[in-house]
Amino acid sequence: MPQKNMSATKCPMPSLAPDYRxxxxxxxxxxxTYDMAIEEARRCLNCKNKxxxxxxxxxxxxxxxxxRLANEDIEGAFEIINRSSSxxxxxxxxxPQETQCESxxxxxxxxxxxxxxxxERFVADWHREHAAEAPKAPAQNGHKVAVIGAGxxxxxxxxxxxxxxxxxxxxxxLHVAGGVLSYGIPEFRLPKAIVNKxxxxxxxxxxxxxxxxxxxxxxxxxELFEMGNEAVFIGSGAGLPRFMGIPGESLKGVYSANEFLxxxxxxxxxxxxxxxxxxxxxxxxxxxxxxxxxxxARCAKRLGADEVYIxxxxxxxxxxxxxxxxxHAQEEGIIFKTLTNPVEVLGYNNPDDRxxxxxxEVIGMKCVEMELGEPDASGRRRPIVKEGSEFVLDIDTMxxxxxxxxxxxxxxTTPGLEANKHGCIVTRGEDGLTSREGVYAGGDAVxxxxxxxxxxxxxxxxxxxxxxxxxxxx
Numbered sequence: 001m002p003q004k005n006m007s008a009t010k011c012p013m014p015s016l017a018p019d020y021r022x023x024x025x026x027x028x029x030x031x032x033t034y035d036m037a038i039e040e041a042r043r044c045l046n047c048k049n050k051x052x053x054x055x056x057x058x059x060x061x062x063x064x065x066x067x068r069l070a071n072e073d074i075e076g077a078f079e080i081i082n083r084s085s086s087x088x089x090x091x092x093x094x095x096p097q098e099t100q101c102e103s104x105x106x107x108x109x110x111x112x113x114x115x116x117x118x119x120e121r122f123v124a125d126w127h128r129e130h131a132a133e134a135p136k137a138p139a140q141n142g143h144k145v146a147v148i149g150a151g152x153x154x155x156x157x158x159x160x161x162x163x164x165x166x167x168x169x170x171x172x173x174l175h176v177a178g179g180v181l182s183y184g185i186p187e188f189r190l191p192k193a194i195v196n197k198x199x200x201x202x203x204x205x206x207x208x209x210x211x212x213x214x215x216x217x218x219x220x221x222x223e224l225f226e227m228g229n230e231a232v233f234i235g236s237g238a239g240l241p242r243f244m245g246i247p248g249e250s251l252k253g254v255y256s257a258n259e260f261l262x263x264x265x266x267x268x269x270x271x272x273x274x275x276x277x278x279x280x281x282x283x284x285x286x287x288x289x290x291x292x293x294x295x296x297a298r299c300a301k302r303l304g305a306d307e308v309y310i311x312x313x314x315x316x317x318x319x320x321x322x323x324x325x326x327x328h329a330q331e332e333g334i335i336f337k338t339l340t341n342p343v344e345v346l347g348y349n350n351p352d353d354r355x356x357x358x359x360x361e362v363i364g365m366k367c368v369e370m371e372l373g374e375p376d377a378s379g380r381r382r383p384i385v386k387e388g389s390e391f392v393l394d395i396d397t398m399x400x401x402x403x404x405x406x407x408x409x410x411x412x413t414t415p416g417l418e419a420n421k422h423g424c425i426v427t428r429g430e431d432g433l434t435s436r437e438g439v440y441a442g443g444d445a446v447x448x449x450x451x452x453x454x455x456x457x458x459x460x461x462x463x464x465x466x467x468x469x470x471x472x473x474x
Contacts, residue, residue, distance in 0.1 A: 005042040008111030022332035025187040037122040041070040051104040057457025060084040078127040086159035092121025095453040137206035141165035146229040151179020153443025154235030156459030162205040171213040183262040216409035238444035248345025253362035257401035281397025288401030294325040313341040313383040431465030
C-alpha cells in the first residue's frame, strides 16, 4: 500500500496566467500532472462508509477509483468511473464538487477535501489520450427507445440504455450534439473536442444521434411511438431565455446570455470573418450572478471589452456561481457591482435622422442600489431598493443572465403531457415518469436551469426506470 499523503491542502490546480487567458479561449485550468494526481489521490482516507458517494448524483464509487489511482492503476480507476458516468471528462471540469461529493469528504473537516473533481478529470483525460480502442457495443436486446435532446440528461440516459442492450436514437434540435455542453459552456472551461469525444464514445456503444431534429416540428412524440419506440425520454433542457421586463430591453446591444454564448461557442462568432458576427462591446454589463453570468462576462472580456461588470442584486456572499468561477473572473479583471439592480436600459435616439446607425443603441443602464432585508422563500436575504440611490452605469452592451425556462414546443404538441406554471414538465417521482405512459423526462426540462451533474443523475434514474417499464411489458 502506498503511504498516505496527510497534507491538509489540495494540490493546487495549474492554470494559465490571468493576463494571458483573458484574451484567448484556451482552457484556463491545465490539469494535474501524473505526479500531482498520484499525490492528491493519496490524500484520500478510503473511508468505509463512503460519505462522498452519498452526494454524487450519479453514484460514482469515489473511494474505489481514487484507490486505484493512488496505486497508479489509472485504467482501473477509469473503469470504475465509467460504470456510473457517461461523461467523466465533462464532470471533472464543470461539476460543482464543492457542494456535492467534496462537501462530505472527511479530509475537509480539518483542512481541504480531496480534489475529487480534479482527479476524475485527470483519469478521464489519461484514458482519452492512452486508450487503444473505442468502447464496444453490447449485444442488442431487441427493444427501441427514443431520447429527445443530446445534452447531459439525454446523453446519460442514452448511454445507460445502450449498455443494457437497447437500440437508442437521440434526436437533437441543433446541428451538433452536446446541448448546453456545446452551446452554453465556453471553450476555456470545457473544450469542445472533449465533448465531441464523449459523444463519439456513446456512438461506439451503438447510440444513433440525429441532429437538426426539432421534436414537435419534424416529428411528434406520438410519431416516435409509431416508429416502434417503446419509451421516450425528454431531456430537451431549458433554452428559453428570461428577461426582466424593464424599459429598453429591445435596444440594439441587449443580448440574452443564451444567444450571446451560443453565438460564441457554437458559431465561433468571435473569429474574424465569422458569418454570424457578435457585438464586441467596450463597456459590458452582465446581469446575474450564476455560472452563466460568469461565462458571459469572461467571454465579453476575451472579445476585447475594456470594462466588464457583473451586476447582481445581492452581495458577494449570495452569488450562486461556483467559487472557482468567481475567483477566475476576478483574476481576469471582471468588475463586480453587487447590491445593484438595473431598472432601465438607456439608448441613443436621434429622431431627426432615422438613417443614423446609432439609433436605438445601448448607451447606459439606469440602476438602483440595494440592501439586504429578511430572508425570502429561498433562504437568502431579500434585496430591497435603497431610496435615492439611482445612478447610471456607462455601457454599450447588456447581457441578461437571469435564468432560462423550457421551450413550450414539446409540451404543446404532446396531448396529455402535464407541465407546471413555469413550463417545466411534471414527473411523478425520481424515476422521471410523466403523465403520459412510457414517456419519461429529466434535467432542465423538469427542474428548470440547474447543473450538468443533476441532469445526468436524472437521465441515469430515468434509464433504470425505462428498463424496468419495458421489461414489465414483455
